[in-house]
Amino acid sequence: MVKKRTIMNETFGAVIDSTAQTESEESQDLDYLQTVLEEILTSDQISGYILRTSTKALVNMKCPDDFLEYAVLSSQAFETSTQLSGILELGEIEKILLEGKETNVLCIELGGKTLCIFMEKKMDPNSIFSKILPHAEQTKTFA
Amino acid sequence: MTLGTSRRDIMYGQAQSSVVDNALDEIRNVYPDVSHIFIFNQDGTIVAFNGDTSQELTQKVINAFQTFCEKASVVGGLDSLTITGTDHQMRFNRIDNYVLADVSSPDIDEKSLNALSRVLIPTIIRLSNKSQTNSNGSDGFPVDAKLEQTVPPEQLIEQDLVLPEIHKEKPTPIQNEPSKLFFPEPPANQLMVEDIHGFGKGFGNFKGLRTNPDVALIDRSLIDQWNELCGEKKIEEVIVEDTTNGKRARLRFKPIQDSKYEGKGVVQLSNKTQTELQTKKGTLILVRPIIDEHAQKVQSIAHINEPDEAIAEPEESLNPSQYLPDLEKAEYTVENLSGITVFRKDPPPFIVRIDVALIELWREKYGKNEISMVVVENPSQNQELTCNFKPLQDSNYMGKQIIQLSQKAQAALGVKKGDRVTIKPATK
Numbered sequence: 001m002v003k004k005r006t007i008m009n010e011t012f013g014a015v016i017d018s019t020a021q022t023e024s025e026e027s028q029d030l031d032y033l034q035t036v037l038e039e040i041l042t043s044d045q046i047s048g049y050i051l052r053t054s055t056k057a058l059v060n061m062k063c064p065d066d067f068l069e070y071a072v073l074s075s076q077a078f079e080t081s082t083q084l085s086g087i088l089e090l091g092e093i094e095k096i097l098l099e100g101k102e103t104n105v106l107c108i109e110l111g112g113k114t115l116c117i118f119m120e121k122k123m124d125p126n127s128i129f130s131k132i133l134p135h136a137e138q139t140k141t142f143a
Numbered sequence: 144m145t146l147g148t149s150r151r152d153i154m155y156g157q158a159q160s161s162v163v164d165n166a167l168d169e170i171r172n173v174y175p176d177v178s179h180i181f182i183f184n185q186d187g188t189i190v191a192f193n194g195d196t197s198q199e200l201t202q203k204v205i206n207a208f209q210t211f212c213e214k215a216s217v218v219g220g221l222d223s224l225t226i227t228g229t230d231h232q233m234r235f236n237r238i239d240n241y242v243l244a245d246v247s248s249p250d251i252d253e254k255s256l257n258a259l260s261r262v263l264i265p266t267i268i269r270l271s272n273k274s275q276t277n278s279n280g281s282d283g284f285p286v287d288a289k290l291e292q293t294v295p296p297e298q299l300i301e302q303d304l305v306l307p308e309i310h311k312e313k314p315t316p317i318q319n320e321p322s323k324l325f326f327p328e329p330p331a332n333q334l335m336v337e338d339i340h341g342f343g344k345g346f347g348n349f350k351g352l353r354t355n356p357d358v359a360l361i362d363r364s365l366i367d368q369w370n371e372l373c374g375e376k377k378i379e380e381v382i383v384e385d386t387t388n389g390k391r392a393r394l395r396f397k398p399i400q401d402s403k404y405e406g407k408g409v410v411q412l413s414n415k416t417q418t419e420l421q422t423k424k425g426t427l428i429l430v431r432p433i434i435d436e437h438a439q440k441v442q443s444i445a446h447i448n449e450p451d452e453a454i455a456e457p458e459e460s461l462n463p464s465q466y467l468p469d470l471e472k473a474e475y476t477v478e479n480l481s482g483i484t485v486f487r488k489d490p491p492p493f494i495v496r497i498d499v500a501l502i503e504l505w506r507e508k509y510g511k512n513e514i515s516m517v518v519v520e521n522p523s524q525n526q527e528l529t530c531n532f533k534p535l536q537d538s539n540y541m542g543k544q545i546i547q548l549s550q551k552a553q554a555a556l557g558v559k560k561g562d563r564v565t566i567k568p569a570t571k
Binding site for chain 1 (some may be wrong): 165179200203204207210211214216217218219220221222223224225226228229230231232233246285527
């Protein structure tokens with residue numbers, strides 16, 4: 001399995017959050033999150049992840065062929081959720097779990113960052129979420 | 144909630160959609176944490192929704208979901224989508240051709256919610272479909288295409304003609320079935336082959352004379368276990384199988400008589416059976432009892448799997464006449480009888496020594512006290528001699544159709560060593 005790791009600048013939608021975090025703080029936060037994600041990615045049942053910040057996206061997919069489709073899906077997931085939240089007053093989106101026929105996708109909002117983890121169906125998404133959760137709480141508090 | 148004659152009512156029937164609407168309202172009563180719940184089909188048409196949900200709002204949600212679904216091909220299509228917000232969570236669950244959507248508190252018990260969305264609602268939908276199909280045919284929720292296929296009238300007529308024939312068959316009483324259905328399969332036991340040395344009582348060194356080659360000797364405790372397992376069913380035969388070569392034989396069985404083999408996990412087989420199975424002493428083989436009605440079935444299977452010669456059919460019963468002469472009049476070769484009788488002063492009755500097996504058979508037939516003497520006849524001269532009898536003692540003569548007569552008796556009868564004579568019991 002070929003691992004492809006790409007760091008790219010978001011071409012649109014970039015928002016500079018100057019009120020809360022400095023660049024160095026964000027960088028430290030990102031490094032810590034990345035360490036957790038690398039550990040998660042060691043599981044054979046994890047296909048990869050896409051982490052978006054306000055300025056860039058970190059993509060790590062074991063099979064990069066479907067990267068674009070996965071990126072569109074994860075982006076659409078947050079967009080639809082925000083739309084539905086507006087209709088049904090769900091509040092701020094914390095987590096989205098998408099169960100496909102072949103793959104499950106766990107999307108998490110991390111205080112300005114969005115994380116989408118792609119996994120096989122037999123993988124328990126709650127176990128992944130529990131690993132990310134401390135970081136999510138920390139980020140929220142920090143934000 | 145019913146909104147007059149809406150599109151869904153036209154499509155699915157007003158009464159039907161009302162039933163599911165009511166079911167959803169009841170679910171909301173049971174789960175107060177569920178604020179909205181509705182069902183729509185794959186083309187986005189609302190099928191049912193609860194009272195507090197407006198149709199407009201529902202349609203907006205459906206449109207958003209449909210848009211999202213178009214992007215989900217990369218994961219093989221969407222089964223469910225759960226969006227957790229700080230105030231509420233929303234779930235979409237695909238059920239066959241429908242999608243169940245609900246909005247609930249994020250604190251709702253997950254198990255309850257799963258029971259709701261994956262068990263209760265699908266059951267309601269399917270029951271509703273079935274009920275509608277039974278009553279109105281196509282008026283209910285959309286049904287599978289195969290259910291919607293109509294049977295041409297001419298085929299219906301043919302079916303009507305055939306059905307009475309089927310109904311003529313007398314149904315098997317149900318109470319007879321359980322014993323067949325739940326009767327345990329005969330257990331197979333792995334036992335080690337041991338040579339058979341004969342069986343029977345009171346034959347001293349002549350045990351081998353009565354050995355039936357188609358009998359297996361099995362531990363009594365194992366036989367008891369089989370009997371216990373099978374209750375009133377009779378077990379009279381076993382299938383022995385050498386799994387290394389697949390050879391099988393069907394045999395009668397008896398308990399092991401020799402105590403040194405009891406409880407040792409052995410089965411005693413005759414040389415003949417061992418040859419047929421192409422097995423030998425010390426080999427592990429499978430022994431499986433044949434239980435009443437299983438017998439025919441097992442035999443059939445054995446015949447399919449193996450050539451005819453693989454099954455050693457047992458003899459009908461232990462028939463001594465197959466290896467012993469006629470009880471009434473048996474022909475024997477004369478042999479000299481040496482010993483003190485030669486010097487006996489007493490004249491006849493002489494003594495004739497005969498095979499102990501023959502004596503035993505006579506006793507079985509006539510009773511122990513009935514036969515007091517035997518008549519020895521010289522067929523060439525029509526001479527008869529009535530004698531007392533005793534068992535042969537010289538093992539060289541046993542089982543060889545030989546009788547021993549003293550020289551005086553031979554002279555009286557007009558025979559000599561090597562001549563053929565007949566003997567028969569003289570009953571009182």
